[in-house]
Amino acid sequence: MKLQLQHASPAVAAGWHADTPGGASACHIAAIGAGYEPQGADMPMAGGGYRQVLESCPPLFSFPIVATAASRMLQGGASPLCKLSAVVAPIGYGKTVLLSTIYQNCLHWQQPAWWFCLDDRDPSVERLLGALEARLGMPPGETLAPDPAMAVHQGGEPESERIGRLMACLRCWQSPLLLLIDNLNYCHDPAVNELLEQLVFNTPPWIRLVCSSTVALPFDMVRCKLHGLLAQYGTAELSFDLDGVQQMLGADLCTRLRPESARAILQQTEGWPAAVRLMQILLSSSPDAEKSLAAFSGVDQDIATLLTTEVLNEFAPPLRGFLLSLSQLRDFDAHLARAATGDAHADGYLRYLWAHNVFLIPVEGEQRYRMHNLFREFLRAKAALEMPEAQRLAVLERAAQHCEKEVRCADAIDYALAAGANAHAAQILERTSAVFVRDLGYLRRYLAWIGQLRATGEYGGWEADYWYVWALVFRRRYGQAREEVARLGERLEQAGEGERGSGRRLAQVARRIEILRITLAVYTDRLEEARQQAGRWLAMSDLEGGPCIDAPFDVATVASAAAIVSASDCRPMDARRMVRAASASIDQADSAYGEGWVAVVNALVLLREGDYVSAYNGLVDAMARARQELGQQAGIVGTMALLASKAAVEMDVPDEARKLLDCGLHQMTTHGILDTAAHGLDAAVKLWSGADAGALSLPVLRRYAAAYPPRLSLMLSCFIARRHIQLGQLDEARREAAALGIGDDLDGALGGRIQAEYGSALRDLVQATQLELLIASGKLKAASKEVSDEAARARSAGRIERLVELALDEAFLSQCMTHNAVPAARYLTRAISLAARRRHLRPFRDRGDLIAGLVNDTRLKDWPFVSEEERRFFVEICSGLKVGNPILEQIQELDGAHTLGETPTTRELELLGLIEAGLSNQEIADRLSLSVATVKWHLYNLYAKLGVKNRASALARARSLNLLQW
Template identity: 40%
Template sequence: MLLFPPDNNQQNAMRNTLARHEPPSFAFPLVRTKAYQKLTESGLPPTKVSQIIAPTGYGKTVLMSALYNFAVSNGASSYWVCLSDYDDSAERVLARLEYFLAPRGESYYRSEDVHRSDDPIEQRIERVTSLFSSTDEPVFLFIDNLDSCHDETLSALIEILISRTSDKFYLLLAATRQPSISLYRPMLEGMVSQYGYEDLMLDSDGVRAMFTDTLNSRLNTEDIDRALQISEGWPAALRLMQIILGKAEDPSALLQVFTGADVDLAQMLNDQLISGFEESFREFLFSISLLKSFTVSLCQFLTSSSTAESYVKRMISDNLFVIPLSRNRDEYRLHSLFREYLLGQARQHISESRRGKLLLRASQWFEERGRWTEAIDYALEAGDSKVAVECLERVAQNFVRDRGDLSKYINWVEQILAAGTEPGLETDYWYVWALVFHRRYDYAARQLDRLSARLETDSSGAEPEMRRRVEVIRITCATYTDDFGAVEQMGMDWLAGKQDDDPFDVATVSCAVGVHFSNQFNFLRAREYFGDAQNSIGQANSAYGAAWVAVLSAQVGIYEGDFGHSYDKANETLSRIGSFAGDYSGMSSTVSAWAALTAVETGRDAEAADLLRASMDRLQTHGLLDTAAHALNCAVKLWASPLGDGISISKLRDIASGFPWRLSIMLSCFIVQRLLRLGRLDGALEEARRMGLSADAISEKHCAITNFLIDQTLADLDLAQGRFAQAEVRIAKAIELAKAQGRSGHLVELSLQQMTCAMRGTNPENAPRYFTRAISYAAKRRYIRPFRDRADLIAGLVNETKPKSWGFADTKEKEFFAEICQSLPIANIAVLEQLDGLDAEPKLLEALTPRELELLHLIDAGLTNQQLADRLYVSVATVKWHLYNLYNKLGVANRSSAISKARSFSLISH
């Protein structure tokens, strides 16, 4: 796939978006209503939230614009959002607020974006609220036309904006009718003020201000009172009166015929206004009423009229309910009251056929300017799916990858399918990706089958390439749904046919197969495929893709137990992606989960807690099951500790339930193990029963990592219940397999389980040997968490064991042992003295004799005691005596430790 820099049309679309985030400017002077006075008299609104609700035509947008300008003139940070018909969900409203977070300037669309998912709502809200609370100065957010959104979840968004922002944040909301939000909590706290039509209606002074001096000079006081009486202060009606009376020969006489309620008044005023226009102008107004917004160029194209420009200028000069949408005044909309009236008239005067043609011309105009949302919407409104299909086929790729309107895209395609029209292949392909991004895997699979069936009859020549691209989606779906048997077969087949495929697709499939082999503990094969992924993503020159390859290939190091190196790699990746993805991206969340696990396993609990907070809210919307498992594992390890505030097991279960069942099993194992470390055996047994954790739960249907976790958890339960013989057998089998597969991290846990079994069983003399073995596996890998989880048990062992019994092989192991002991209640004086000496330069307790030096070289060569005796012409007993003295001088207890210590003193070569 190629990069897609925005063309001129896209840049124009960007400028139009900018216009929607600034208030309109009005040609007429502001009339200061009661609402304006209340909201400005003290310099700041009286409450955090100001809710302005009044019928159409009461000047809510005029008031909000005036308040915005007032805030800006006083140096306050002010943000403007005017919702439209497109903003029909809370997610769309949030997306409008996120506009203020986006960088300005040109944008490039990269092919790796197809593999991103939507950010979770909670994290997106956090970003927005952080922006509005980032200064100690007053901040104003204006949201006009709030009732455009009927989403019941809008209340939650508004309440969060209120509760999570500072006291200097002011929210001003305007709506024609009561929006679908409930603010009873902020209201109970006195944080909300409401302003209705009585606060926006005009009094006699307001009427005079609106009519201006030219019209006032032709009216007397009784006329003004009459206008106020029949309009009841309704600004829209008075504005219509101003237009009509200003053109009347006798405005005073004309006022006498106005009677009726508000609805009748609006109808009469509009009739009076329209009837005075020539037929061609009326026809023009009816036609453009179909448009949600318009420009002179659009009106000319829509009506094919040479007078369109003059008509638009006439509407502006006569202030015919035209509201500019941009600072340059090159795009406008009709006042909603006026547009509603014109739409009603259009239904009577424009045939259905003519209406459809006008909408299609509007679609064409927007398409030519790269404004695809409007182009497709108008085409579908016209009932012409063919045009909508052609538009979508051209922009589907960018539209889905841009990530902001996946729901709208899905809705468009489903409208087309419902109309019995077949979307284009590209549209269909990206439709399936959009479903995958929404985690609708089952439905995506059905749509993939439908798309594959289409390809069987395709005659365009695109079938071979498209089929391979479709297979990438299948492999991705299989990965996300934990169907690793399919991943292995389809992935390896796909890679075997690799030719000129997109490097990102090659990396995606290679990573999928690599994850499969990682979960089976086949690290050699996993590294092979992750290496291929690394090479491919290098060709794509994709920082985002490189981060994905890094986080997925980290599975190997984690299952091998190399947490020290993995910790460094995770933080390096996290730092690198910050430069292109931002701290709040989904990728940052996924890498943070990886970094959090490595931090907690290497004893950095406070750091792990911070990383976990950066990760948790996005677990359900970004990453694979295995990357989510990192965060859940870390969360459970911190749960029920001072750093675990806010960690809820029920929330963790909810997160796991959004993934295949394997993650819930893994979570249950984490919970059982944590409960046992906390000494809560009853809770652990209950959790095991709840999830059915038993020997029968180990199955060939599961991948190797899941079976290991279950087996390890059952061994812990056996130890906790005193079933030592049963535990010994289970642990011994697990150790044999872990050694064969090179899982050093798991050997740490298993060796400590052996230590526990020995200490609590009948062979406590073997405990130091198992403990030393665990240290030997863990020291080089900085795997410290399992030792801290068993602190009390290890403290008892250390206090009862002679220092020389440990037999550590090198200084690194001894330092690691010292680090573990620092947080333990050590009472053994000899051990304390040994630990105190670790910071000093290493030195021999006593110089070695020539015979002892000779022994060192011989045992380094691998000679047995009998071979040593034969070589030195002494007895085996004498050899043992010399070795005993040698070990004492070196401060060790066995041959391997003696060799390691001798090398550290340079007594023998490495």
């Protein structure tokens, strides 16, 4: 008996199962943040990009849902009782049906439930993480950049970092929530183990989890069970009993069978739901159900294969052929089914299959379907045997063409590659590479596509290869990226020889390749190489294909790279010139992300010079703009937060620094460069208490540093050694410094070796560490010579922050070597004059004992501050110190807000100059041919005008009012 089917009109294609049993309203579809590869379609969006949609609801089934032992246990209340319910059984045991039923039960009980379904495109945990992030309203790890330029410095976030952010968000969840994850067996990523463990053991008890899989969950089930958090459901709980078999057969079929037939079906199928359903389909279409059942035997043949074969054989040849073709598609709607199979009756066939419960599962509401995995696997195997290969490939190629028209470009590429239509796949990639890599962040999938193409000898066009390099960069596969850039260079040379009349186009390609080289050089810490390449790129004239053909963002990128290198190499004038060039170009690019990077580069220059106030204020303003335009979780916000934390630490605002570090540290492995990371680590170490616990523990900071080139780990060792010294842990400091080749004895050649290999920034840091170790070890003469040499170097480089530290070192050495507080106070005064305007408080806090001792051993005249700002800064430094000398009170009495009651006369100003020169009243009288009494009278009037009581206060007050020439 063959089933005959009347072909449906194309008019019904838009809703082919609306009137069928089990039909329901369309499921709600949740669009998740792009940057993932979720199940569903590429949808066009503004700007020519694409975004993906993901099923947010389980499928709706046309057949009656039959209760099993598992469903009865799991539907007893508003939610499953255990923290984790593991549903593990082979294919065809109704796991998706069970989870779908649980979901509907949650709706009934008005309990929030989130649905996630994986498929064969999910070998990694990325899509699941992305869907969870979207549900929680969090920006995803690899995200659609609100500003497309954001991707230029944005890398893929490690799964562990994303999982940590997810858990932090879920720990704040205050109401019951059920997470249902179907088909977890598709995910082979080791990170899924960490995700499950965190979900079970590190979320509130009211957040519960139901997972289905065909294999054991990749998770420590024993530990979970010992804690009483696990409920397991397998084949025994998922199989039908006699009542379930009868429900699946339906009342009509049961009346056509003898009462004992249902028991015979149960015995033959052993309650396997897929087999019972196949029996129901087979027997329902038979004119003599009892006879068909009697003829069936599962002996010596797999029951599912036999039953599926029997069901397929009952279809008319056209429908049978249609199913074999349709099995080549992962999912489909009527339009794709018709286009791919080439069958004009496709929509009618689909309506029939839905009405007769032939293993169609809806996705994306009512308009799109997939086959049950058991049925599809069987059909694909049949198609491989019965359909000519050319016919199967033609189905896939037509599917690729249709998906391309429908702007489902990811599916189009997949189908084209499966069809062996590599040229077609390469053409699509050439048009969409920037979207997939830069805008959507499809890094893993894009790399896989290119890998498949290259395995066949297909290399694609310039755009595909260009963005292939960027994908490698974003994945931090720098060695492979360099090889690809070299290959692009060779290809460019060959193209220049073979292509006529394409000079301008090739010049543009060459310029873009150079940007790749420069960026790679910065990322891999080849600063001299980056400096030379950036200089050549920016110096090219218009005739050579220079700025006239460059995008503004490209110019800003190269100028920023040059500024970073110059700042790191202590060339502030060059760095500022490059910052101005980058700023001018980014103004033309209209890029919020680009503006953020210019702010970062400018801050790097200011921090290198020690101007912490300007750096902090500029970064705070830039962060506010970036948050508004790009979102709180944008990588550039985290990078700016790291730099701002460094400024906050040096300004002695530790609470603010910690908040900024919380924002920036977790993004350090995915965004930024070595120099931005270094400032964040420096701030973190300076806030480290000496105990390894929490986010600022040394092992955590070392892991962050290890994600970058070796120079950062060496810098971190310097930070740690110096912090040990400040904490009085000299032995620990020596052990840390030894890894850098630093000992208690001065090594004059060490700095030169470090500079030759790693550049000026690390050289200066190593020298600072060596100097502090010498001082801490009591080798004061060697340290004194080192201070003098380093001060000269710091002055030539304009490094004010280093000059402040060195002046404080000189104050300490002077006090220790001469036991005279007055010369030491002069060095401290010099440090204050350098630090006051820049709010560089931190080094003074670290030397509180020294400062208190100097204040106690000096007089007011030993502190000749030249401005009110310096005086106030000195008072702030001394606040909280054990100072018993009244001079601090005297200095505080010099109120800068006090205005002159009357302008001093010329004679009084002349007296000020002589007082400053150190002349006594008698000496002044002799110099001016006045009596001593007259001198005293003039001084009395002068003190009244200045609001002071003595010479020292008068001098300090006069300097704050700029009445003296210095």
